[in-house]
Amino acid sequence: xxxxxxxxxxxxVRTAAALxxxxxxxxxxxxxxxxxxxxxxxxxxxxxxxQPSASAPSGExxxxxxxxxxxxxxxxxxxxxxxxxxxxxxxEQVEGGLSRLMAVYATKLPKAVGPVRSARESDLELxxxxxxxxxxxxxxxxxxxxxxxxAPLDARTPEKASGAYFRGAGKITPHNLYLRxxxxxxxxxxxxxxxxxxxxxxxxxxxxxxxxETVRYPAARFTFTWSRARQRWLVSMxxxxxxxxxxxxxxPATVVVQYVxxxxxxxxxxxxxxxxxxxxxxxxxxxVLRDGRAYDVNWKRAKATDxxxxxxxxxxxxxxxxxxxxxxFAKA
Numbered sequence: 001x002x003x004x005x006x007x008x009x010x011x012x013v014r015t016a017a018a019l020x021x022x023x024x025x026x027x028x029x030x031x032x033x034x035x036x037x038x039x040x041x042x043x044x045x046x047x048x049x050x051q052p053s054a055s056a057p058s059g060e061x062x063x064x065x066x067x068x069x070x071x072x073x074x075x076x077x078x079x080x081x082x083x084x085x086x087x088x089x090x091x092e093q094v095e096g097g098l099s100r101l102m103a104v105y106a107t108k109l110p111k112a113v114g115p116v117r118s119a120r121e122s123d124l125e126l127x128x129x130x131x132x133x134x135x136x137x138x139x140x141x142x143x144x145x146x147x148x149x150x151a152p153l154d155a156r157t158p159e160k161a162s163g164a165y166f167r168g169a170g171k172i173t174p175h176n177l178y179l180r181x182x183x184x185x186x187x188x189x190x191x192x193x194x195x196x197x198x199x200x201x202x203x204x205x206x207x208x209x210x211x212x213e214t215v216r217y218p219a220a221r222f223t224f225t226w227s228r229a230r231q232r233w234l235v236s237m238x239x240x241x242x243x244x245x246x247x248x249x250x251x252p253a254t255v256v257v258q259y260v261x262x263x264x265x266x267x268x269x270x271x272x273x274x275x276x277x278x279x280x281x282x283x284x285x286x287x288v289l290r291d292g293r294a295y296d297v298n299w300k301r302a303k304a305t306d307x308x309x310x311x312x313x314x315x316x317x318x319x320x321x322x323x324x325x326x327x328x329f330a331k332a
Contacts, residue, residue, distance in 0.1 A: 066193040070137040071101040072115040077175045079245045082113035091328040095273040097218025106193040114178035122278040128304035197307020201319035210294035226292045253323025255289040259332040290321040
């Protein structure tokens with residue numbers, strides 16, 4: 001895993017894509033096999049397509065980028081697939097006080113991930129810390145798509161990569177769209193793509209014994225319970241134990257509750273609900289859970305292209321336990 005040294009990072013030069021001038025309506029593919037054409041929905045029955053980006057400068061085209069996938073997290077979307085393979089899972093608040101996940105993959109690509117859902121404006125700021133990431137998502141609010149098209153990332157909706165997506169059985173639309181990651185990334189990116197600023201190693205001094213932590217959104221709830229037997233934090237969603245579709249309990253090694261500003265954005269859903277914007281650049285307080293203990297720490301991310309640094313009160317960097325990390329953004 002990466003340490004605090006971020007180094008100079010060259011980013012792909014991109015041209016701004018033309019604004020979308022029309023949106024078409026398409027029929028959804030309904031099979032879990034083959035390479036069906038699957039539409040990307042923006043929540044209003046309309047579908048937007050991310051525009052292709054400019055080619056990478058010479059020497060960068062073969063450098064692997066990591067994969068970030070927007071994942072549905074309402075009750076109808078569970079159990080989810082492939083989350084246990086992610087290196088980092090971010091949880092954010094969305095419209096109506098609900099939650100959505102962003103799973104980040106660098107060291108392992110599962111066979112399938114999902115259900116895949118739409119992107120949000122604050123995802124663009126969060127993803128700036130990575131070198132030219134690939135973002136897999138079902139679509140976005142129509143006025144947001146031009147910003148996504150101009151962002152320094154490779155936006156991959158079902159319309160741009162239809163062979164990478166499929167509709168699974170057992171759930172209804174829109175909670176049944178899945179991704180085959182290997183059809184977007186030819187190789188596993190590797191740990192060097194994780195430019196998060198996270199450090200891994202021995203636990204910091206101090207802390208308090210802690211066996212359970214709950215984070216509440218207006219209409220969603222995360223609970224992390226320490227398992228001494230597994231040496232992991234077991235995840236529960238909305239009061240129920242959470243496991244993957246193949247029965248594996250979600251169990252990160254480290255959980256970070258990061259207290260951030262959550263403000264209104266310029267975007268709304270089809271019901272008129274404002275989309276919250278989670279501010280991940282700046283500084284504030286956080287709680288790090290590892291090894292059955294809780295540590296009250298500080299976080300800092302000076303600019304969008306930086307990873308996030310976590311330090312104790314005296315400025316000592318905080319190490320995470322080796323394994324999956326969950327970062328839950330909570331309102332400061």
